[in-house]
Each structure stands twice: as C-alpha cells, then as structure tokens.
Amino acid sequence: MKTQVNGINIDYRDGGRGIPVILIHAFPMNQAMWDDQVLALAPICRVITMDLRGFGASDIPRGPYWMALMASDVRGLMARLGIERAILAGLSMGGYVAMSFYHNFPDSVSGLVLADTRAAADTPEGRERRFASAEKADRDGVESIVDEMVRLLLSQAAIDTRPDVVNRVRQIALQNGPEGLAAAQRGMADRPDSTQMLANVDCPTLVLVGSEDRLSTPEETRGWQERIPNSRLGMISGAGHLSNIEQPEAFNTAIVDFITTLPISL
Numbered sequence: 001m002k003t004q005v006n007g008i009n010i011d012y013r014d015g016g017r018g019i020p021v022i023l024i025h026a027f028p029m030n031q032a033m034w035d036d037q038v039l040a041l042a043p044i045c046r047v048i049t050m051d052l053r054g055f056g057a058s059d060i061p062r063g064p065y066w067m068a069l070m071a072s073d074v075r076g077l078m079a080r081l082g083i084e085r086a087i088l089a090g091l092s093m094g095g096y097v098a099m100s101f102y103h104n105f106p107d108s109v110s111g112l113v114l115a116d117t118r119a120a121a122d123t124p125e126g127r128e129r130r131f132a133s134a135e136k137a138d139r140d141g142v143e144s145i146v147d148e149m150v151r152l153l154l155s156q157a158a159i160d161t162r163p164d165v166v167n168r169v170r171q172i173a174l175q176n177g178p179e180g181l182a183a184a185q186r187g188m189a190d191r192p193d194s195t196q197m198l199a200n201v202d203c204p205t206l207v208l209v210g211s212e213d214r215l216s217t218p219e220e221t222r223g224w225q226e227r228i229p230n231s232r233l234g235m236i237s238g239a240g241h242l243s244n245i246e247q248p249e250a251f252n253t254a255i256v257d258f259i260t261t262l263p264i265s266l
C-alpha cells in the first residue's frame with residue numbers, strides 16, 4: 001500500500017492486530033527483508049513495515065536522506081495510520097533511524113529494538129568510504145556496490161554454504177535504485193553520535209547483535225548497550241550483520257519474548 005508522507009509516496013504494509021510494532025530496514029535493503037519477522041509477529045501484534053524514502057517502492061526524492069528526515073517519515077506514517085505510540089525495531093541503518101526517532105519523538109515510543117546497529121558517528125575514513133560508495137552507485141549503478149556490500153552483510157559461513165541467503169539479499173538490494181542508495185549513504189555519513197543520548201532512553205530496549213557481525217561487532221555493541229538503563233543484550237548465534245535473515249528463528253524468538261513481556265497491554 002502507498003500513502004503520502006512529507007510530500008512523497010511511502011510504500012508500507014500493515015497486518016495483524018494489537019500493539020503496533022514498526023520494523024525499519026537496513027541499507028541497502030527494503031521492507032522485504034522483514035518477511036520472516038512479519039509472519040512471526042502478525043499473530044501477536046500489529047506489524048508495520050515500510051520502504052524508507054529512496055528504497056523499494058517508495059519515492060526517490062533528492063537527498064541526502066538524514067536520519068532525522070527518515071525518522072520524520074516514520075512519524076508521518078504513524079500519523080497516517082492513527083498510531084500514537086509504537087515499538088520501533090530497526091536493524092543497522094534502521095537502528096540509526098530508530099535512535100533519531102527516539103531523540104525527536106520519545107513520547108511516541110513504547111519500546112525499542114536496536115539490532116546490528118551502532119551508536120557512534122562515522123569516523124572520517126568511514127565517511128570517505130560512504131561518499132565513494134555513493135559516487136560509485138550514482139556512476140555505475142546498484143550492481144556495482146551490491147556484491148561488495150553482501151560480503152559485509154553476511155557471515156562467512158552464509159557466504160560459503162547458503163546460496164539461497166546470498167541470493168535473497170542480492171535480490172532485495174537490486175530492487176533499489178542508485179539515487180536512493182547514494183542519498184542514504186550521504187545521509188548516514190552526516191548522522192550524529194547517539195552515544196550520549198542513550199543514557200536518557202527510558203523505554204524498555206532490546207539490543208540484538210549477530211555473533212559474526214563484522215560491521216557492528218558484539219564487542220562494540222555491548223559497549224553502547226550498557227549505557228541504556230532499561231536494556232538487555234541478545235546475541236544471535238551464528239549470524240552476521242543481517243541477523244534477522246540469517247537466523248530468523250532466533251531473531252523472532254528474541255523479539256517475540258521482548259514484546260510479550262513488555263509492561264504494556266497487548
């Protein structure tokens with residue numbers, strides 16, 4: 001389904017009933033990465049996914065797509081759907097957006113799931129890599145950056161032995177256009193450091209990380225997770241960065257446990 005948010009068309013899906021849970025996707029993916037989670041969550045809650053601006057079937061306006069801008073798209077979608085408060089679950093870039101959302105609209109968040117993401121801003125070298133990747137996508141198309149990204153997004157074991165998983169991730173990435181990916185890279189390069197903000201998060205928070213995640217390592221993750229007062233850390237064993245795709249059952253169990261034990265009515 002599509003709706004207008006902040007002057008652009010946003011593609012979203014809305015299923016199940018009960019407490020609203022909004023799943024925010026990673027880069028360079030789109031809402032299709034959440035298919036296994038939607039199946040697991042729809043029986044217990046209202047589950048909403050969306051293609052962020054520039055991704056999937058949403059419009060591709062001019063960038064950069066700052067995290068606060070994408071967070072305001074999430075807030076706009078909530079308003080369209082009549083949702084005042086929701087659990088936000090973001091993976092990687094989706095986690096950056098969820099942190100920005102919390103910073104700007106804390107009263108609209110009843111719980112946070114931050115998966116395979118980072119609180120720190122980019123290093124100067126990291127920013128340069130993003131600008132180079134944005135230029136490459138603009139110049140040579142999405143295919144030129146996808147294979148390199150897939151190697152970082154998955155564990156070595158998945159790359160070596162699970163062609164179905166590699167293929168699924170590639171196919172989802174290839175559904176995106178180069179302008180959107182470049183604009184998101186430029187927006188991520190500008191994202192602020194969220195580390196200080198974490199001490200003020202006062203909703204229940206679940207932090208998840210794949211044990212084989214090379215982009216947001218378990219060690220780095222534990223470092224910032226411990227700053228969030230009402231939080232716990234769940235390790236997704238044997239998963240790389242896209243832990244929800246590599247180990248959907250463990251990921252789903254963790255998120256279902258979190259939702260069903262929240263001190264809010266389902």
Ligand code: MLT
Binds near residue numbers: 025028188
């Ligand atoms: C993602 O999975 O969303 C990206 O790895 C985020 C990033 O490039 O920092």
